[in-house]
Amino acid sequence: MNHKEIELNLRKVGSSFVLGQGASLETIRESEARLGINFPNEIINFYETLNGLSVATPKFELLRVEELQRNNELVIFGQFNGCVPVGFESSSINSAKQWNIVNSNNGYVITLTISSFLTNKIWAWLLRGREVWEKEIYT
Secondary structure (H helix, E strand, C coil): CCHHHHHHHHHHHCCCEEECCCCCHHHHHHHHHHHCCCCCHHHHHHHHHCCCEEECCCCEEECCHHHCEEECCEEEEEEECCCEEEEEECCCCCCCCCCEEEECCCCCEEECCHHHHHHHHHHHHHHHCCCCCCCCCCC
16 A cells, blocks of 8 residues: 555545655664664565554554654554554564564554555554454454
């Protein structure tokens, strides 16, 4: 998904938003050094396309690469609903050759790839209000 597609989809949400332009590779490398990690290629590509996003309602935020915070092996990069931080599980590479994306409060694995997070999980929350950060209970 490119920057223009993201912007078009955000307009469908019907809420105010701030969408950051992509970060330079130099800025991304500086963040890697500050955090003491090396991003998988897909995450580098993600930040080169999109560096920060804030949606007012329903509340959602992706931090700019310069704002990422490390909490042990988690790299906190966003927040759902104003209270559910999400992070990259940087301790190991998963079967998709990326880092798991997890609910930082409880460790629930939201998805295995940044692509799935960007094209599916974010929109499930923004467009349908589906809480993707918890296991769904089917009755």
